[in-house]
Amino acid sequence: MLRYIFQRLMGMIVVMAIVVTIVFVIVRVTPGDPAAVMLGPEATQEDITELRTRLGLDQSLGLQYVYYIGQLLQGDLGQSIFLNQPVTSALAERAEPTFFLTLFSIVIACAIALPIGIYAAYRRGSFVDQAATTLAMLAASIPSFWLGLILIQVFAVRFGWFPVSGYGGPGSSFADRMYHLTLPAIALGVVSSALILRFTRASMLDVLGDDFIRTARAKGLGERKVVMKHALKNALIPILTIIGLTAAVLISGAVVTETVFGLPGVGNLVVSAVLRRDYPVIQGALLVIAALYVLINFAIDMLYLLVDPRVRY
């Protein structure tokens, strides 16, 4: 067990080293120049060259890489070119909206997907099953930004129940910030629910046909107990995996949704950093996102141990 954990940790370090290098190279070879963006449309080539020198962008790629790795080893993700703040603090500021948006969306997605998925599997072939399958397909095909715009038009513009965009002004309360997250969380939750619903249904169908379910029923256990205790517990592994992966995707920044709703989250930060060519922010954000993916995958594997006693490493 400990050996397995050690091996996984070593593997994570290798993955992160590869990610750091690939991101560094891709960011630098992509056309576009942060100095030109910073200085604006009327800047001359002389101005741009001067600013590039000041930012250290005139150094060779190798030297910039060595300097960057040196910084990373000291736990420093660098300084944003545009935001006048360290990358770590820019990311920390963006973590809250993204984290709660993810949480909120996952709760909504699970609230929709789990009961419907379980019921659809239990009543396989029924009207509810067919309707659930069709709706899941529909939800999976809807782009979240489109759903977001529809929600804005209906609930923000027509009824005025929610704000169109933003994350609250200065001094806004936690409740106010969560209120701003409602529509984007619904948009993401509905779209994410499709995949979770399909996995829940499929996984439950697998389990409901197993011998131990027949045995449980033969023992005279009530249907509720059979489905919710025996079947669901055994069907949870793939469901947890898909919920975890969905969370990983969302926490790495629901890029389009955050942009549509003007949320200052990680996705929005990455998009604006890419458009501005804010190299340290792109590198730092992608590094943190990759680390989150790796950690979430690791956490899911560890969770298997708790959920399924047969799993041993």
Add this chain to the structure above:
Amino acid sequence: MKSTKLALLIGTALVASATLAFAQEKGGVINVATVGEPPTLDPMASTADLVGIVSQHIFETLYTFDKDWKPTPLLAAALPEISADGKTYTIKLRSDVKFHDGTELDSKDVVASLERWTKVASRGKQTATTISGIEAVDPLTVKISLNTPYAPLVSLLAFNNSAAIVLPSEKQAEPMTDFVGTGPYQLKERKADQYIQLTRYDAYKSPEGEANGYGGARHQYADEIRFVPVPDPNTRVEAAVSGQYDYVDSLPVESFERVKGSSASDAVMLQPFGWPVFVLNSGNGMTKNLDLRKAIRASLSMEDMMAAAFGTTDFYALDAALYPSQYTWRTDAGTEGAYNIADPEKAGELLKTAGYKGEPLRILTSRQYEFHYKMAQVAAEYLKLAGFTVDLQVVDWATLTQHRADPTLWDIYITHSPFLPEPALIGMMSTKAPGNWDTPARAAAVDAFNAESDPAKRVALWADVQKVIFEEVPFIKIGDFNALSAKAKTLEGVSPAPWPYFWNASIKK
């Protein structure tokens, strides 16, 4: 169509009337939705419009522009005294003006700031070549000495991007670390991609006289101004319709009808706002050939390009002149037969004269501004019709700004500009601009224009410059276009402006 025009007139009239002397109420927060997060809050360090829009509330320049785009004093007490040879500008400062850190403005601050401007700002660096000295004569007087007469100096000192803002002499760090100005609002908090919060500066000393464009009295009715980035244009439209923000900047013109139908906001049309332009690479490659540049111009249908980009004539106008009739610089010199030609035969003949052999004509454009891309698509078809091989390169804006800096990578790039108060501010006229336009005719016309200080004579000399531009085709103006924004029905005192400002605005309770 008629109803749209009528609505436009009514909308404009309503907005204009709002600028009249209302008994405006004090208090409240003005929320402004902007197109994004500014790359910096130091207006010296950037020529981006968004930087100017936000920072003009925090920092002030010696001069600014009135509603007729004439320079007018801001931190200066009056327009400068200019020596007879045009080489010495003596600037008197207003007294008792305080920075946001409580210190009092004096000539030392102005000298230090102007020196920073000549080192940091693009426009300042260009001006530096004509400046021989900047000195403090007394605590409230500054003298700028020039090597050669340079009439655009006052306009350059008045402009709000790449701006000659005045900072405390001990707060001149580059990059800027202390955002301390003399403006009516001070920076309280910047949460990137969330908001920039400005609060009223209680010790602000406003210029005297009636409010007049960016000049005159600056009233601080609102307690706060918040600039909130809303990068998605569709979301900005919905935000305008719902009335979530008091002012929503830069809306797609096709949303006009939707905004007009809103019960919460009014459409604000700035007519005209600016001009899309095709910049030709005059110094390098195939477009170095004048006949080929003329062939490009002869190929193009401005009418179709503007229609594709802006829809109906409610939002654009066909006009060859580099300034519309609202500006004193308006002239038709050189424009006859040189605009909206769309004559493939004529273009073909010019191509033959130029010795064109079918090399790809590289057009750089971006979808960051959708109208650039639409115009590029139409232009490409007209150019093909005339016999050009077209290589349309659609890249993001950051890539475009990088590529255009390398003259070997492009032949045409597409950009746009607001109508600038003074022609000397038009970047494309500089020999250092990416178009590489550097000819004896340009130098003769532009130098004469820059050296002349008499306003009437300058207008005549600008006609000569425009004539040279049409003769040498360093860039091609496509037309005039309008800008659409929205303001809440409760917001008063806001006039349509290329760089909207909110110091005279108030919220009706």
